[in-house]
Amino acid sequence: MKQTIKLQRGVTAWVILLILAGLAGYALQASLKYPLNQSVMQKTLASLALAQQALLAYANQPLGVTQCEMNCQRPGDLPCPDRNNDGLAETSCSNTARLGRLPWKTLGLGDIRDGSGERLWYAVSERYKNNPRMLPLNTETAGSWSVISTSGIGWDATLGNGVVAVIIAPMQPLARKDGWVQQRNDTSADGIKNYLDMADLGDNASPVETSVNGFVQAPASINFNDVVWPVTTSTMHRQMQQQVLSEVKRALRCSSSPCTALPTAAAVEDSSCLGAQSLTAGQCSPASSGLGRLPLDNATQWPLALQHMLNGDARHHWFQQNGWREQVFYQPGSPRATVIMAGEKLPSQMRNTSLEKTNLAAYLEASTLQKLQIPSAAAVELVSNDSFER
Structure with a gap:
């Protein structure tokens, strides 16, 4: 509970920062082109901001001074997604398991949802996942997810500027561009196509890591209403930089x-x-x-x-x-x-x-x-x- 309260205090700051960066402004503008009222979008953005803050807090956990054996907790570690909708991160995430729901229980959050009442989805980069860990992980480590946008904002993993994680608000169910009609059951781990949408630039339900065909930001329409929030390498690296500096200072x-x-x-x-x-x-x-x-x-x-x-x-x-x-x-x-x-x-x-x-x-x-x-x-x-x- 204390963890949740702490995280909630910083939500407003995160939303303001993102708006200044242009991302939240893009998401709000795009989504309001289709029937989504402002309060729904504000709640969605607040939940996305809280989710990012929780992920950064997870990546900045105290490291301690005891020895470990070749699989040490480290700055920048992120949890695996929740693949069975129980709120808990899976113990490991292989090539096919780095996209799922946000593990809100593992992150110490409440059951946060977007403005339409849906749980958030989450993808983690291979090099940033905490199990199995790939070495090394430092501020030279690029993110491996592309996020391509119709507005010109984009992160291309093939050019070395991918993002370390992606958080997605699925919003209300709809008929996808491929004709799939989304049907949802909150108590189960339904197929990804029932939650994530498809646009001309790609399909959020079947992203390909380390390729240009990652996630898509697009204007809301009758076939698309995902709100996609990238966790950028710059955001993560600044935090890793400060944590390592603090640890070295402590060591000296x-x-x-x-x-x-x-x-x-x-x-x-x-x-x-x-x-x-x-x-x-x-x-x-x-x-x-x-x-x-x-x-x-x-x-x-x-x-x-x-x-x-x-x-x-x-x-x-x-x-x-x-x-x-x-x-x-x-x-x-x-x-x-x-x-x-x-x-x-x-x-x-x-x-x-x-x-x-x-x-x-x-x-x-x-x-x-x-x-x-x-x-x-x-x-x-x-x-x-x-x-x-x-």
Whole structure:
């Protein structure tokens, strides 16, 4: 109950943000072309906003400090859909099971519904599902669902800008464009065609992941009234970025008295420090300047030493398993170190090859480096999406 109240407090903010982004405005305008009154649409948008907030809260659960075994909970994890209409996420979701109803009980929600009284539907990207997990998952991980719109708003997974999840309000039953007349029984797990609609651009009841034939946003008509809400990678990645930054800051916090000096940063140019595989002594060589990546230290300088998330052992910690060392930078100092979390890559930033990943400017923008007093003529002169804390 407390969880539900907390989530409900943020509904208005989410709706406002989405309207500013143009998505809710599009959904409202499209749906009102066909008989749907404004109160029905407002309730629908509020439910969709609440569902997104619940998914983001699920993806931001506390990670703890105990070891795990190659299937660690991680930032960005999303539940599988509910495939039998019991409100609970399925324990796993294979290729054919990543579309179903929103698992409202798993998310700690009430039985939220759209303005017509229908439960919401939900699809999760393969790389973001929590079982079975695919590695790595970080802010370089693209979403795998396309959402194509007649209004020009679109996310194309084939171009690397798919969304991480899709939430759909099915609205009232109708006759689909293919002639299928929708019939619904709320107590059962009826066929998807009885809930999701078809338009010229595609069929929401049979989307194909990692293709352009994903989900469709279209004006409401006699044959189509789905309201489709994409959970974008940018929305998810900003949250993942902040959670990882917080976890690294916690890991570096002094837990003894007197505090042990923190180790030297690892050289950005050392490609042996890249990747999601386990790292061992001799890799991540020391940097010549103060700024670099998080080094390995299997001795006693890191807090929690052998069980520590920064020791490079991919068997036991989400940090190494998901390649986060590539995107986190570190500047030791006295009395405080600085931790910098790179944002999503911006235009002209290339991070595809090992050589590109050893270029600091591929991750950090000019304004970030200026604040850190690091000269870099190659850095991008764009608004920075990096985050850092001391």
